[in-house]
Every structure is written in structure tokens, then in C-alpha cells.
Amino acid sequence: MFDAGSPPAWLQALNAEQGAAATHRGGPLLILAGAGTGKTTTLCSRVAWLLSEGVTAERILLLTFTRRAAREMIQRARALAERAAPNAGRVVGGTFHSVAHRMVRLHASSLGLAPGFGVIDAGDAADLLDLVRGERGHAAAGRRFPRAQTMLDIYSRTVNAQTPLADVLAESFPWCEEHRDALAETFRSYVERKRELGVLDLDDLLLYWRALAGDEVIGPRLANMFEHVLVDEYQDVNGLQVDILRSLRADRRDITVVGDDFQAIYGFRSASARHILDFPNVFPDAAVVKLERNYRSTSPVLAVANAVSEQDRLGYPKRLWTDREGGPLPELVFPRDESDQARDVCDRVLAAREESMELRSQAVLFRAGHDSDLLELELTRRGIPFVKYGGLRYLEAAHVKDLIAVLRLATNPADEVSWFRLLQLLEGVGPVRARRILDSLRASGGGSPELGRWAEAAVHVPAGSLEHATGVIGALAESGGEATAGARIEQLCEMLTPLIRARYPDWAARVADYEQLIAAARGAEDIRHFVSELVLDPPSSSADLAGPPHLDEDFLVLSTVHSAKGLEWDAVHLIAAYDGNFPADMNTSSDESIAEERRLFYVALTRPRRRLHVYVPFRYYHRPHGRDDGHGYGKASRFLTEEVKRLFDVKHAPVTDGPALDPGRPARRIEVSVDALFG
DNA sequence: CTATTAGATGTTTTT
DNA sequence: CATCTAATAG
Numbered sequence: 001m002f003d004a005g006s007p008p009a010w011l012q013a014l015n016a017e018q019g020a021a022a023t024h025r026g027g028p029l030l031i032l033a034g035a036g037t038g039k040t041t042t043l044c045s046r047v048a049w050l051l052s053e054g055v056t057a058e059r060i061l062l063l064t065f066t067r068r069a070a071r072e073m074i075q076r077a078r079a080l081a082e083r084a085a086p087n088a089g090r091v092v093g094g095t096f097h098s099v100a101h102r103m104v105r106l107h108a109s110s111l112g113l114a115p116g117f118g119v120i121d122a123g124d125a126a127d128l129l130d131l132v133r134g135e136r137g138h139a140a141a142g143r144r145f146p147r148a149q150t151m152l153d154i155y156s157r158t159v160n161a162q163t164p165l166a167d168v169l170a171e172s173f174p175w176c177e178e179h180r181d182a183l184a185e186t187f188r189s190y191v192e193r194k195r196e197l198g199v200l201d202l203d204d205l206l207l208y209w210r211a212l213a214g215d216e217v218i219g220p221r222l223a224n225m226f227e228h229v230l231v232d233e234y235q236d237v238n239g240l241q242v243d244i245l246r247s248l249r250a251d252r253r254d255i256t257v258v259g260d261d262f263q264a265i266y267g268f269r270s271a272s273a274r275h276i277l278d279f280p281n282v283f284p285d286a287a288v289v290k291l292e293r294n295y296r297s298t299s300p301v302l303a304v305a306n307a308v309s310e311q312d313r314l315g316y317p318k319r320l321w322t323d324r325e326g327g328p329l330p331e332l333v334f335p336r337d338e339s340d341q342a343r344d345v346c347d348r349v350l351a352a353r354e355e356s357m358e359l360r361s362q363a364v365l366f367r368a369g370h371d372s373d374l375l376e377l378e379l380t381r382r383g384i385p386f387v388k389y390g391g392l393r394y395l396e397a398a399h400v401k402d403l404i405a406v407l408r409l410a411t412n413p414a415d416e417v418s419w420f421r422l423l424q425l426l427e428g429v430g431p432v433r434a435r436r437i438l439d440s441l442r443a444s445g446g447g448s449p450e451l452g453r454w455a456e457a458a459v460h461v462p463a464g465s466l467e468h469a470t471g472v473i474g475a476l477a478e479s480g481g482e483a484t485a486g487a488r489i490e491q492l493c494e495m496l497t498p499l500i501r502a503r504y505p506d507w508a509a510r511v512a513d514y515e516q517l518i519a520a521a522r523g524a525e526d527i528r529h530f531v532s533e534l535v536l537d538p539p540s541s542s543a544d545l546a547g548p549p550h551l552d553e554d555f556l557v558l559s560t561v562h563s564a565k566g567l568e569w570d571a572v573h574l575i576a577a578y579d580g581n582f583p584a585d586m587n588t589s590s591d592e593s594i595a596e597e598r599r600l601f602y603v604a605l606t607r608p609r610r611r612l613h614v615y616v617p618f619r620y621y622h623r624p625h626g627r628d629d630g631h632g633y634g635k636a637s638r639f640l641t642e643e644v645k646r647l648f649d650v651k652h653a654p655v656t657d658g659p660a661l662d663p664g665r666p667a668r669r670i671e672v673s674v675d676a677l678f679g
Numbered sequence: 680c681t682a683t684t685a686g687a688t689g690t691t692t693t694t
Numbered sequence: 695c696a697t698c699t700a701a702t703a704g
Contacts, residue, residue: 065694066693066694067694095694096694097694098694121694122693122694147689150690175690202693202694203694205694206694265692266692266693266694267692268691268692268693269692269693269694367691367692368691368692369691369692370691371691427681427682428680428681428682429681430680430681430682431680431681432680432681433680433681462681535694536694537694538693538694560691560692560693561692562691562692562693563692563693581691584690584691584692585690585691586690586691587690587691587692600692
């Protein structure tokens with residue numbers, strides 16, 4: 001506690017609304033915090049205030065959207081609270097999924113789970129779905145059966161929204177409706193199979209946590225673990241997560257949520273801004289605090305963001321303001337095509353660096369991972385270092401999945417999916433032989449594969465691959481009792497390397513990747529822990545795994561808008577802002593989905609502190625990977641209305657600028673003919 | 680049965 | 695680019 005009349009400096013630094021939120025006493029609290037209004041500071045201050053009020057750190061639960069956010073907040077809160085509560089312990093924090101993981105581990109037996117259950121990532125889940133679909137014989141049924149990844153999307157949406165499959169299909173996947181029955185059957189066997197294998201997918205973690213929290217006996221115990229629950233980015237929770245919170249607070253009232261309904265961008269994950277608007281109904285007598293003073297951006301930048309947000313009249317009315325007058329006008333650039341766009345971005349980035357703006361305080365943002373393909377080439381060509389967040393992820397690379405499969409097998413030989421993957425790495429082994437080998441590994445009555453039965457299984461391995469195979473099995477069988485996780489993983493890598501070498505022409509680069517993984521594993525307790533952590537907190541860029549970059553290294557940040565949420569830079573370059581990308585073509589089916597695209601656009605516009613550049617390439621390529629030059633003629637995003645455009649400094653307006661642009665119709669016809677040559 | 684090749688095709692966003 | 699299909703060769 002602090003002396004009356006002299007609040008600590010960190011509390012004095014807050015404005016009136018922030019202070020009120022940080023020191024709110026008793027009952028549910030909703031903080032509606034616009035972009036850049038000091039949301040993180042306020043939440044950290046609230047945690048610090050709670051600590052200074054004598055709340056035990058372990059009895060505070062802080063749920064955030066990413067693990068990184070949790071770490072950052074807890075650190076800042078502890079730094080703030082240092083004086084008031086010098087010996088504060090550990091605040092319990094993390095994503096919904098990682099906390100769910102801890103809770104489910106704690107109560108595994110009550111849930112009928114083996115103590116060593118595994119957690120599978122989206123890739124594994126998709127593989128498993130594909131496997132059961134194959135067994136069910138739907139492989140050939142219907143020409144365009146949804147792919148594994150799509151099946152998982154459908155499944156996940158059904159579960160997270162707690163909505164009947166038929167409705168999900170009709171609403172979000174109309175092109176898969178004809179396969180409804182086959183999908184339902186596949187999902188049923190998928191659920192069954194996960195049980196058999198002793199694995200949970202990411203959605204299960206939430207489902208199981210909710211089941212625990214709702215249980216008569218265990219529920220109250222979980223609830224009483226925490227005196228206070230704080231939730232960040234509340235606009236992105238889904239119904240399942242709200243259920244969990246309701247159970248956790250059934251008999252307690254201390255819950256604080258922070259969010260901005262205008263930054264809700266995870267509808268595809270069944271999140272809905274409805275929940276933040278509903279909060280006062282779900283948690284009666286909630287106090288509501290609005291933060292509208294923006295500390296991040298200059299007023300010309302903020303003007304653009306406000307103008308876009310005003311296109312949407314739903315939700316809490318709010319208008320951000322700042323006293324940071326002045327600063328350059330945002331720039332709206334119309335490059336001729338995507339190559340010009342890449343050059344324009346590079347030029348501007350380098351020019352800004354000449355003015356001593358580090359690369360690391362600039363970012364390029366885009367809607368989809370592949371929007372930056374050409375830019376990446378250009379950056380490489382010019383020797384501009386960069387890191388990319390979002391888009392293709394490290395864990396999705398084939399060889400990394402191979403290694404993960406081996407790691408899983410080292411702790412759980414029953415993991416069929418991993419067996420299947422590993423066995424097919426052997427030369428001369430395809431799906432059929434892998435299945436036969438797997439069957440021989442199982443004890444005669446069925447059951448799970450066992451390493452001890454390798455001798456019988458080896459008959460099915462082609463002679464040429466036998467040596468590789470026994471090497472692998474040997475390494476797996478070696479009890480890792482005294483070895484550290486790092487050493488164990490290193491050893492498993494070593495045995496995997498020859499297979500990788502034989503499999504992939506570019507094996508050298510792939511094997512080099514393992515070094516990072518081994519380095520990351522050195523700190524881990526054990527392999528199972530390491531793999532679970534990897535699944536729950538995947539490295540968001542390939543550089544993430546390599547650990548903190550050297551301080552003297554400077555690099556440009558490339559990121560999807562989704563991954564950029566909550567971050568800020570001095571300068572932001574938003575590329576590919578053409579209609580079809582903002583909003584994305586496949587997400588314009590309803591008013592609500594267009595509104596979500598607008599919010600995504602808004603999130604991008606609210607990232608910069610001083611400089612905003614928006615690029616609309618006039619001509620863009622349809623197939624990012626195709627060899628043909630199939631292209632479209634784009635017009636600017638529909639969110640860039642005339643009203644919004646007026647707030648920009650417009651560069652290189654296209655010749656064909658007009659209200660209703662007729663795609664591709666040239667101003668005049670240019671004749672090319674060789675007929676004259678033929679007389 | 681598996682490997683190899685050629686050809687077609689693909690809706691974005693992430694815990 | 696990655697993944698899937700079909701057809702052909704080993």
C-alpha cells in the first residue's frame with residue numbers, strides 16, 4: 001500500500017481514465033481502449049496496483065493473445081510493482097491455450113487422459129484428419145473433397161463456434177456443402193482417433209479446460225485459484241473462451257478485460273466482437289472505462305484511421321484524439337505494378353534510413369503472406385536485411401515436421417501419425433509398406449506400436465533402407481534417462497540426417513535449420529515439454545528460434561497485418577491495398593465479413609507513429625507462383641473513399657484514374673501487325 | 680508397390 | 695510453391 005496523498009510515480013504518469021482503470025476496486029471492469037491509447041501500460045499498471053494492494057502474484061491470472069505479450073506485460077508489471085511489492089512471485093500468464101494446457105495437465109486423470117498425453121499442432125491435426133478420411137474411403141468420393149487443411153478449418157470453426165456443422169458449411173464454406181455427411185463421419189472418427197492416440201489438438205485444450213471449469217467439483221477449485229482474472233485483446237475471444245471465463249468467475253467478481261471492438265480481426269477463428277459489447281450483460285454491474293487519447297500517432301496519421309473507422313457505425317462510438325500535431329502527411333502511392341511497388345518501398349525505406357530512422361523502426365505490412373514475395377526478392381537483391389512474421393511458418397517446413405515426428409516418437413511410441421511420417425522417409429517405403437510395418441509393430445491383439453517388436457517389422461523394410469531404419473530405431477530405443485533434452489535431441493537429429501540427405505536435394509540448408517532447433521532445445525526440461533511448448537508458442541518467424549538477434553543487427557520488419565496487432569513502428573508501409581485484397585475477395589460474402597476486413601485495414605493504419613505509406617499497385621499478379629503472367633487490374637481498396645483519400649498526399653495517380661475504372665481497357669488501341677510483310 | 684514425371688490446381692488471416 | 699492426380703517405368 002502507498003501512503004495516502006502520494007501515489008507512486010508510475011500511477012501519476014497515467015491520465016485520469018487510465019488511472020481509474022488501473023485502480024478500479026471490486027467488480028468486473030471493461031476497458032475499451034482504442035489503438036495506441038496506452039492499453040498495455042494501463043493493464044500492467046493494474047497488475048502492479050493489485051500487487052501493491054497485497055494480492056499474491058500467483059493468484060493473478062493474466063490471459064493474453066500471444067505468449068510474447070504475456071511475457072512483456074508480466075515483466076513490465078513486475079518492474080512497476082518492484083517498490084510496492086518487492087518480493088512479488090509469479091503472475092500466472094499466457095495464452096488461453098497455454099494456460100489450458102497447464103490446467104488440463106494438472107487434472108489429466110479426471111479427464112480420462114493418460115498423464116503423458118501429447119499436444120498436436122495444426123499440421124499434425126490436418127494429417128490425422130487426412131488419414132482417417134482415407135481409411136473411411138472418402139478419398140475418392142467426390143472430385144473436389146476439401147483438402148486436409150480445409151477440413152481442419154471447418155472442424156475447428158464448428159467446435160469453436162459451437163455451431164452445427166451444417167450451419168458452418170452454409171455460412172463459411174458453401175463450396176463444401178455437398179460433402180457434409182462425409183465430413184461429419186470423418187470428424188467423428190477423428191475425435192475417436194485422437195482419444196486412442198492419447199493426443200489433444202489445440203481446440204481440445206479449450207474444450208477440456210471448459211469441461212474442467214464447468215465441473216461441479218473441480219470447477220470451483222480452479223476458480224478459487226485466482227483472485228483476479230485479466231484478459232487482454234478481449235475483442236478476439238470466442239464463445240468457448242467466454243464460457244471458460246464465466247465458469248472461472250461464477251462465484252467471484254474480479255475480472256478485468258481490455259480490448260477494442262474496432263480491432264476485432266479473428267472472426268475466422270470464431271471470435272466475435274459481440275462478446276466485448278456483451279460484457280456488461282454477461283458480467284452485471286461492470287464498470288466501463290474508455291481510453292480515447294492516442295499517444296502513438298501524429299494527427300495526420302490518426303485522421304486517416306478515424307476516417308476509416310467512421311465508415312462503420314456499429315459498436316461503441318469513439319474517436320481517438322491526440323495532441324501530437326504536425327508531422328508528414330500520409331502518402332498514398334500508385335505504383336504501376338508489383339515490381340514498381342517493391343522498388344518504391346525499398347527506395348522509401350532506404351531514404352528514411354538516411355535520415356537516421358533505423359530499419360527496425362520501420363515495417364512493411366500486408367494482408368496475405370505472399371503479398372511480400374516480390375518485395376522479398378527486391379530486398380534480397382539490394383542487400384536490405386529483413387525478418388518476416390506470419391505467413392509460412394517454420395514449423396510447417398517438411399523437414400522440421402520430420403524432426404518433430406521423431407521427437408514425438410521418442411516420448412510416445414504409440415504416436416501412429418508420426419510413425420507414418422517417419423517410415424515414409426525411408427527409400428522404397430510408401431503408404432502401403434508403412435502401414436504393414438506399423439501393423440507388425442503392434443502386439444498381435446492390436447494396441448499401440450511398440451519399439452520392442454522391431455525385429456518382426458523389419459521384414460517389410462526394403463533391403464536398401466534397412467541400415468537407415470535400424471539406425472533410427474536404435475536411437476529411438478536408447479533410453480534417454482540421464483541425457484539432457486538438448487543432448488537427446490542432438491542425437492536424434494544425427495540419426496535423422498542421413499534420411500534427410502537422401503530425401504531432399506537441398507538437404508544442406510535443411511540440416512542447417514536443425515541447429516537452431518537444437519539450440520532452442522538446450523534450455524528445455526525434457527523433450528515432451530519442448531514439443532508442447534513449440535506447438536503452443538510456435539516461433540512466429542524463422543529468426544525467432546535463433547534467439548534474440550544481436551543488438552547491432554538492424555533489419556526491416558515484414559509482417560501480416562494480423563501478426564502486427566499490438567505493435568508499432570515509426571514508419572509503416574502498407575502494400576497491396578487494392579480491392580480484392582482489402583477487403584480480400586474471398587471474404588466479401590457478408591456485411592460483417594467486409595466490416596472485419598475494414599477493421600483489419602484499420603489495424604494496419606493505426607500502427608505507425610509518424611509515417612504512413614499506403615501502396616496500391618495498379619497491376620497485380622493473380623497467381624503469385626504461376627509462370628504465366630495472369631494479372632488483374634486493381635483499383636484502390638473500397639475503404640479508401642474519396643473522403644479518406646483527401647487526407648493523403650497522393651503520388652503517381654494512375655492515368656486511368658476514375659470513379660468507375662474499367663479494368664484493363666486501354667485508352668487507345670495500339671495496332672501491331674506484320675501483315676504488311678506478306679504483301 | 681514404389682518412384683518418377685508431367686500437368687493441373689489452389690480462396691486469405693493464427694492460437 | 696506445394697500438393698494432388700494420372701500415367702508410366704522399374
